[in-house]
Amino acid sequence: MSRPAAYAIIMAGGWGERMWPLATPRRPKPTLKLPGSSRSLLAATIESVTPVVPHGHVYVAADGGTAQALLDLDPDLTGDRLLVEPLRRDTAGCVVYALARLLAAGAPEGSVVGFLASDSLMPDTSGFTVALSRAYEAAASSRCLVCIGVRPSRADTALGYLELDLAEGQPAQAGTVLPVRRFVEKPDAATAQQHLLSGRHLWNMGTVVGQIGAFRSAMSAVATDLEAAMDAAVAALREDDAERVRAALEPIEPRSIDYALLENAELAAVVADIAWDTLSGWEAMSRAVGTDMQGNALSGAPLLTDVTDSLVYVDPSASTQRVAVVGVSGLAVVVTAEGVLVMPKDRAQDLRGVVEATREGVRIRIAHRERG
Incomplete structure (x- = not known):
């Protein structure tokens, strides 16, 4: 049996206000290079994905304000690989628009799509690539959406967490795929310390993988507004009607895909034991x-x-x-x-x-x- 087609969408919208004055609208956060690094955050993210997803199936989603800066960084993004969102609706709108673009281009609903943040910091991406491959494998064989959770190395109050559905004393071994009990908001210091020691809490690194049909099923169950917007956008894209595409996306409330969909959907998580951070500030x-x-x-x-x-x-x-x-x-x-x-x-x-x-x-x- 052949493996389903695999796609990756790197979400690079917004310019990164919390990194001003290093990040600006003309130099958005995904284009930044850390001291001592020759690669931008975006280039490093693409490099970590391509062992799992063919290079031609790796897309970058951005808004109109940052698209030109990303093109200047990587001319290879020209054409269909740069998805310029018609209007900003946070990551919920990004996911809906990207899925609509793939469906309008003929991607089957069994195709596996991963959405990734563009601001991850990983001194060694090999461990992440292994976890990402595991997430694609798990998503291809089920109708569940699969996140990647990182075992915390400190009590961090600026990150969200995934609480695994584990029995008391059950280990969360690296590479295993386990059900997610719930999303946990950014905690206070005392709660973050508890999460660090619990053994069942992982950092939410902002990666989610699933079949297009699995995203649709989750939307149908808990976010029908997103499904309606996606279907309307697909129809408009097939007619090459930019105004109708914009009108289809406009009703989407600007919010993260976590709030809009994932917090109430059936999820699993790959346990990743890697060095990871996010350039959040x-x-x-x-x-x-x-x-x-x-x-x-x-x-x-x-x-x-x-x-x-x-x-x-x-x-x-x-x-x-x-x-x-x-x-x-x-x-x-x-x-x-x-x-x-x-x-x-x-x-x-x-x-x-x-x-x-x-x-x-x-x-x-x-x-x-x-x-x-």
């Missing part, structure tokens, strides 16, 4: 760069005096600037040609609410928080 960059004896994560050539537990990142685009930091602790200081950021490291998740894209670049919202 400057705290993640600190972990990727590594710290010195004073707890500082440094990139570029900043001058430091009496500085501890801080991130100081000087981008090569700002190489003409001399950057000195004196007598501080727990700060993030980022200098690029685009701008300068100074904030407490523990406020990194607030950055998204401060910056917004404009036609000219990025505008900074000015907000004052009362001291209480």
